[in-house]
């Protein structure tokens with residue numbers, strides 16, 4: 212796969228551009244989340260830890276090896292501290308190890324996806340057709356403590372099977388052949404979460420016609436999910452203990468007020 216990857220200079224530019232967009236569109240807080248691009252079999256370019264995503268420049272990006280160790284001369288932040296990769300780079304490296312065909316990983320903290328799943332909403336439900344084409348199936352992994360080795364260990368089997376995975380009470384991971392696709396999947400995740408939340412607030416959706424979900428997956432993918440795992444052992448898209456959706460209100464004034472507040476904050 213060596214020749215397929217983009218060069219370091221282009222990767223640095225793309226990361227700065229997309230990090231700015233993610234921050235500008237409130238898909239993550241200023242220093243939250245991290246992005247990476249594969250530039251070789253054992254070389255990756257990633258955003259540095261603790262830096263404002265809206266102000267990153269191509270020069271701020273770091274090249275790391277397959278163990279997450281920074282390569283090349285140490286860059287310094289404006290406050291003089293040495294730039295270092297995020298502890299969450301382990302999550303990215305696990306994704307690249309599990310999925311040799313992917314070229315980019317975005318870990319973000321999209322607010323509506325986090326809120327909706329925290330309230331008991333299930334994003335693996337197919338209520339709208341476009342999410343199947345953009346993302347396939349959205350999976351929710353079991354809860355793990357952020358920044359610990361638990362995260363890549365528990366997420367590995369999900370990353371092997373799904374392009375969009377929710378980390379409960381934390382954020383999301385979206386994968387793609389390139390950074391634009393990983394961003395489009397993050398965008399589709401948050402957009403879908405908004406629609407699903409509004410549907411719940413408005414009283415719930417009519418179920419999709421029987422057989423239509425399978426038809427959509429057949430159109431969007433060569434096979435319905437689980438479609439990635441070589442040994443055909445993909446985990447289910449929701450934890451077995453996932454609570455039933457608790458969202459909903461039949462108070463029209465409350466719904467209107469919430470929707471107005473959500474729209475204003477967006």
Ligand SMILES: [Zn+2]
Nearest residue numbers: 244357381382
């Ligand atoms: Zn995070």
